Amino acid sequence: MSLGPVEPISRSQFFFITSVSIVAGGVYIWPQAVIADSGQDAPWAIILSIGMALGIVWLQTAWPSGIPGATSLTRMTALWGWVRWPIFATTTIVYFALDAAVITLFSQMLHMEFYPLTPRWVFELSALAIVGWLGGKSLVQVTRNAQWWFPLIIGSFLVLAIMSLVNFHQGDAVLPSAIIAIGPIFKALVSTWYLWIQGDIIVTLGAHVKETSWRQVRAWALFAIGFQGMVIVIIYVLVVGTLGPSMAQTLEWPMVYIFSNLTIQTAFISKPGLLIIIAWVIALIMYETVHLFTLSLNIQDGFSLSDRGRVISVWAMVSTLALIASQLTTPLVATHLVLHWVDPTALALTVTTSILAPMLARRARRVPKPRAT
Amino acid sequence: MMHRWLRIAMVAILLFGLTGCWDQRSISQRAVVVAVGVSAHNLWTFVFPNVTTTVSSLSSIKASDEFYDLSTKADSWSQARTRIQREANHQISLGDLQLLLVSANLTTAQVAQIVDAINMDGTIPASFWIAASKTSPKTLLLQPSPQSVVPTFYLADYFTCYGCHAASLGVRTWQWWDRSGTPGVSPYLPLVSPGRHGALVRQLLVYRSQGTPRLMPRKVTQGFEYIMGHVTNGAFPVTVDGKSYGVSRVRDRAHVNVMLTRQFVVAHIRITAAGVISSAPIDTMITRNIELLVGQATGREVLQRCLTTIQWANQTKTDPFGYAKQAAWLDNETAAEIPPPKLSTLPIHAFISVRGIIRGEGVAH
Numbered sequence: 001m002s003l004g005p006v007e008p009i010s011r012s013q014f015f016f017i018t019s020v021s022i023v024a025g026g027v028y029i030w031p032q033a034v035i036a037d038s039g040q041d042a043p044w045a046i047i048l049s050i051g052m053a054l055g056i057v058w059l060q061t062a063w064p065s066g067i068p069g070a071t072s073l074t075r076m077t078a079l080w081g082w083v084r085w086p087i088f089a090t091t092t093i094v095y096f097a098l099d100a101a102v103i104t105l106f107s108q109m110l111h112m113e114f115y116p117l118t119p120r121w122v123f124e125l126s127a128l129a130i131v132g133w134l135g136g137k138s139l140v141q142v143t144r145n146a147q148w149w150f151p152l153i154i155g156s157f158l159v160l161a162i163m164s165l166v167n168f169h170q171g172d173a174v175l176p177s178a179i180i181a182i183g184p185i186f187k188a189l190v191s192t193w194y195l196w197i198q199g200d201i202i203v204t205l206g207a208h209v210k211e212t213s214w215r216q217v218r219a220w221a222l223f224a225i226g227f228q229g230m231v232i233v234i235i236y237v238l239v240v241g242t243l244g245p246s247m248a249q250t251l252e253w254p255m256v257y258i259f260s261n262l263t264i265q266t267a268f269i270s271k272p273g274l275l276i277i278i279a280w281v282i283a284l285i286m287y288e289t290v291h292l293f294t295l296s297l298n299i300q301d302g303f304s305l306s307d308r309g310r311v312i313s314v315w316a317m318v319s320t321l322a323l324i325a326s327q328l329t330t331p332l333v334a335t336h337l338v339l340h341w342v343d344p345t346a347l348a349l350t351v352t353t354s355i356l357a358p359m360l361a362r363r364a365r366r367v368p369k370p371r372a373t
Numbered sequence: 374m375m376h377r378w379l380r381i382a383m384v385a386i387l388l389f390g391l392t393g394c395w396d397q398r399s400i401s402q403r404a405v406v407v408a409v410g411v412s413a414h415n416l417w418t419f420v421f422p423n424v425t426t427t428v429s430s431l432s433s434i435k436a437s438d439e440f441y442d443l444s445t446k447a448d449s450w451s452q453a454r455t456r457i458q459r460e461a462n463h464q465i466s467l468g469d470l471q472l473l474l475v476s477a478n479l480t481t482a483q484v485a486q487i488v489d490a491i492n493m494d495g496t497i498p499a500s501f502w503i504a505a506s507k508t509s510p511k512t513l514l515l516q517p518s519p520q521s522v523v524p525t526f527y528l529a530d531y532f533t534c535y536g537c538h539a540a541s542l543g544v545r546t547w548q549w550w551d552r553s554g555t556p557g558v559s560p561y562l563p564l565v566s567p568g569r570h571g572a573l574v575r576q577l578l579v580y581r582s583q584g585t586p587r588l589m590p591r592k593v594t595q596g597f598e599y600i601m602g603h604v605t606n607g608a609f610p611v612t613v614d615g616k617s618y619g620v621s622r623v624r625d626r627a628h629v630n631v632m633l634t635r636q637f638v639v640a641h642i643r644i645t646a647a648g649v650i651s652s653a654p655i656d657t658m659i660t661r662n663i664e665l666l667v668g669q670a671t672g673r674e675v676l677q678r679c680l681t682t683i684q685w686a687n688q689t690k691t692d693p694f695g696y697a698k699q700a701a702w703l704d705n706e707t708a709a710e711i712p713p714p715k716l717s718t719l720p721i722h723a724f725i726s727v728r729g730i731i732r733g734e735g736v737a738h
Contacts, residue, residue, distance in 0.1 A: 040705055112495035118395035126390040129383055172702045179705050244698070246555045261500040261547045271498065 008210035011220050013143040016150045018224035020283070021201050021290040028105035028253065029194070031236045033339050035249040038188035040177035042245070045188035046236060050229035052189070053196040057225050059354040060199045061218035063361035064207065072203040073298040079360040088298065090349055091200055095291050096317070098194055098342045100324035101334040103127060106284050108331045109253050113260070114277070124325050130285050132318040135292040136311040139208060142293050149282050154231070156279040160259050161234055163272060167261070168241045193347040194338050195232065196225070199354065201294045252331050292317050404463035407440070407471045407526040410510030411487060413478035417453035418444045418511040419465070420526070440526070442515055450490035467494070470501045471529035473546060474510040477564060477588075481580040484562075485553050492550050499547035502532045505562040505578045505586070518571045528565065528572055536605045540598035542574055553580070556713035557698030559691040564588070579691045582714045587689045596682030599644055599675050599727075600694060602627035607648065611670035618667050619652035620731070625675070633700035633707045637720045640696045646675045647730040664731040672729030683723040690718040697721075 009017070031042065038045045069075030076084035107123035115123075134142060198221075206217035239254040251257050259273035292314055300310040328334040401424070410418040420442050443460055447453035458465045473491070475484055492499050506513050518527045532543030542563040552560035559581060563574045576594050578586040589597065598604045607623030625646040632639040650667055653659060686692060697716040701708035708716070 040702065114496065115396040116496055122390045122395075126387055129387060133383065170699075170702075172699050175702065177705045179709075243551050244555045244702075247551045250554070257499075257547070260498045261545065263500045271500075273498075 007138060007140045008208055009139060009143045009205070011209055011212060011216065013147050014205060014209045014217065015220045015224050015227075016146040017143050017205060017290055018198060018202060018221055019228055020146045020150050020153075020286040021198050021294075022195055022224070022228040022287075028102055028109065029335055029338060030192075030232055030255075031239055032249050032251065032254060033191040033335070034188045034236070035240070035245050037191050038181070038184040039245060040173075040175075041179075041181055041185050042188060042236070042240075043174070043176035044180060045185045045192065046233060048185065049189050049192040049196070050225070050233075053225050053229065054222055056196065056199070056350055056354045057202065057221050058218060059358055060202055061206065061214055061221055063357040064203050065214040065361075066365050067361055069301075070207065071298045071301040072200040072294075073302040075203065075207075078364040079357060087349070087353060088302070090345065091197075092295055094197060094342055094346050094349065095295060096320060096324060097337055098197070098346075099288050099291055100321050101328060101338045101342070102284065103288065103321065104325045104328040104334040105253075105331055106280070107325070108334070109256060110277075112331075113253070113256060121326070124322060127281070127285055127288070128318050128322055131288045131292060132315050134285070134289045135296060135314040135318070139205070139293075139297075142289060146286055146290070149286055153279045153283045153286075156275045157231070160262065160272060160276055161238055163262055163264075164238050164242065164258055167258070168238065170241050170244050173244045174237050174241050190343050190347055191339050193343045193350070195228075197346045197350060198225075199350055200298065201290060204294050204297055252335075288321070292321075398464055398466075402463055403466040404461050405466045405469050407469065408474065408514050408528065409470065409472075410474045410506075410514045411476060411479065412510055413476040415446055415448060416444055416509075416511065417447050417457070418442050418514055419453075419457050420514050422526075439517075440515065442511065444511060450487055450494075467497045470497055471526045472501055472514075472532075473503045474506050474514055474528070474565065475503070475562070476510055477505045477507045477578055478585065479505075480585050481553070481560075481583060484549075484580065488546055488550050488553065491546065499545070499550060501546055502529055502543050503546045503549050503562060504528070504532070504544070504565045504574070506565050508567060513565060513567055513572065516567060516572075520571055531572060531574070532563075538574070538605070539595075539607045540603045541605055542577065542594075542598070542603065552695070555695075555698055557692065557701050557708075557716035558695035559693045559717045561589075561693045562586070577693070579689065579693045581689075581691055582717065587691060589685065589693075592678060593682045593685040596678035596680070597693065599625050599646065600627055600642060600679050600682055600725075602644070604646070607646075608651070609671075609674060611667060611674055613663065613666045613670050616654045616657065618650055618654075618670075620648045620667060620671050621651035623648035623671070629694075629696065629699070631696050631700040631703065633697070633704045633711075633719075635707060635710055637722050638692070638696045638700050640694075640721055640723045642679070642723055642725045644675060644679065644725065644727045645730065646671055646727060647732055649732050664733070668729040668731040670729070671731070672727040675729065676725055676727040679725050679727065680723075683721055683725070687720045690720075692717040692719070692721065694721075 034042045034045055063079070064075055067075045067078050069077065073084060073088050076087065080087060103124055106127070107120040110123050111118065111120050134145060202217070202221045206214065206221065209217055235255055239248045239258060242258055243254065248254050256276070259276045260271065262273045263270055264272055295317060296310050296314045299305065299313045305313065328337065404421050406419050407422055408420040410420070420440050423439055423441055443457050445453055445456040445460070447456055454465065473487075475487065488503070491497055514528070520527050535541055544562055549560050549562065552558045559579050561577045561579045564576045564578050565572045565574055575591055577589040577597065579589055580586045598607070602625055604623055604625040607625070608619065608621035610617055610619050612618070623646055625644055628643045630641040648671060650659060650664070657663070686694070692698075697719050701716055711719070
């Protein structure tokens with residue numbers, strides 16, 4: 001079984017690639033749904049969501065040690081047998097639905113806010129072309145890109161976030177509600193789950209971190225989740241502290257709204273918010289690339305494809321994404337797909353598999369290995 | 374070989390696609406709108422900088438020729454925009470809009486409708502200023518001022534000039550939109566009146582949930598500036614031991630703690646106003662004691678203005694401070710028992726303490 005383009009990566013590269021696979025999904029939907037579902041209980045839902053994500057990642061990194069396989073899919077053979085196929089198929093479908101929705105929201109945002117005359121497919125195809133091209137490269141090339149771009153994305157985001165503090169006048173709105181309503185908090189928790197579906201990425205790429213143990217992979221993965229948890233908390237605090245919960249939930253892209261309203265008089269450009277558009281284009285491309293790259297490695301490993309076969313599988317996935325995205329006609333349709341289909345499916349899948357996997361792994365490790373005769 | 378051609382084709386597609394050519398217009402093909410005015414009789418005025426004005430022609434051109442307008446009667450923002458575009462031979466570009474001036478006679482619902490429509494038009498960042506005018510917005514917008522030099526617009530610069538005026542009362546359009554949609558706050562707009570060579574902003578219009586706005590008197594507006602911590606360059610006379618002192622360069626900070634009951638809002642407001650003694654009786658040496666006494670007199674003066682403002686808000690059943698909103702966020706249980714439109718009409722029980730501080734200027738006499 002060949003797995004050609006995979007070379008070892010460093011621990012920090014693993015951190016960057018895991019981080020970049022989270023937040024781009026967030027910026028186009030976050031935090032509208034969580035506020036709409038739970039109002040001022042949203043902080044409880046966010047804390048719960050980040051806490052649960054950390055717990056799930058802890059479990060996801062508890063089972064691969066001692067289980068043979070180069071990717072998540074082949075490792076699952078020892079645990080799940082034939083059940084690995086429906087699990088992998090559901091994961092793939094969830095990734096496709098989410099990635100298509102995110103690229104749709106991205107293109108619609110550009111179309112609505114900046115380029116009203118340019119057709120949406122131009123943005124989608126341009127981005128997907130780069131995703132396909134980069135997704136067909138080796139692990140080292142993908143991770144080097146993540147390592148280069150991620151600090152720039154986060155750097156420009158933090159610069160704008162600091163500038164936005166000028167308009168942060170409603171700190172009281174950020175405080176959690178005194179009334180803790182379990183139903184709305186749980187509903188809001190479900191609506192955040194599209195952020196936390198990196199299990200396969202962590203297991204597949206964690207195995208290729210050089211000179212390390214799964215314990216260290218876990219530590220870096222938890223660090224990535226914690227870091228991105230901080231980013232989504234910053235976004236929430238900024239949006240709600242600037243606009244208040246009533247108006248924040250009426251906006252499709254609250255972060256774009258807040259940044260586009262920034263004005264400065266002392267610099268050459270008066271609208272610094274434009275910086276974030278550049279950052280988010282890159283974030284989106286890296287996000288989708290990491291997803292497709294990981295899926296393609298699993299497909300290559302699972303179906304014993306050649307390197308060329310993997311590249312073809314990446315382009316096949318890119319075409320599928322373009323097809324799904326063309327069917328999502330409005331931002332509301334894309335958001336609806338994420339909130340009402342991706343989120344519950346992803347939550348059910350990740351929680352079930354993450355809890356069962358360590359138990360199944362323990363059993364699998366006890367089974368004596370066949371001796372060579 | 375095949376690979377190379379594929380790569381070249383992909384780069385070519387990206388190069389053409391990423392330029393955004395469909396939206397590309399050179400500056401000479403655009404008519405950049407710097408201000409929009411809406412009268413009470415639905416007359417919409419779009420103000421453009423005169424594109425023939427160049428740096429070399431600025432000295433010879435009359436101030437009144439630096440901007441031109443296109444006006445139309447329309448019932449809504451989208452209708453006005455369409456009609457103006459129909460008349461224009463350039464593409465109307467609203468991304469650099471600097472000011473929206475609405476008639477003071479428009480009702481809350483009418484202003485909200487205009488702002489919502491512009492806000493939903495994604496390509497216009499809602500960071501432009503919004504203000505109200507008692508006189509015709511068109512007249513005020515086109516009033517020539519030697520201070521305005523294209524492409525900046527006099528009235529927009531007026532609000533941008535932080536620290537120039539006694540207080541910064543400018544409201545960005547996104548702020549009005551935010552306040553008008555949030556329960557427990559009465560949105561307000563600065564009222565612009567024509568001056569001899571420009572304009573003056575000395576009063577506010579406070580919008581209730583329904584009907585026409587209430588005009589905040591000048592004294593009340595001054596109190597409002599202090600309560601909100603908006604004073605950046607205040608000045609007033611105070612009397613100490615029968616002698617008159619001038620206090621100027623006053624800046625203030627305000628901090629408030631609020632509490633909600635079903636009948637009223639309780640606000641504990643702490644204000645610190647700091648300034649300098651800019652004039653003193655001719656034979657008076659400024660000592661530390663005099664500084665303290667003038668500081669106390671400053672505090673009393675500010676307190677008096679603030680009390681008048683709270684009284685006015687209670688009389689008009691408005692809450693331009695947003696205290697009810699803030700209190701509702703802190704106490705969801707009580708807020709849930711009050712209908713949202715009622716929140717901003719609740720009486721305010723205010724406890725105000727003002728600390729007046731005189732900063733030493735280094736000159737004792």
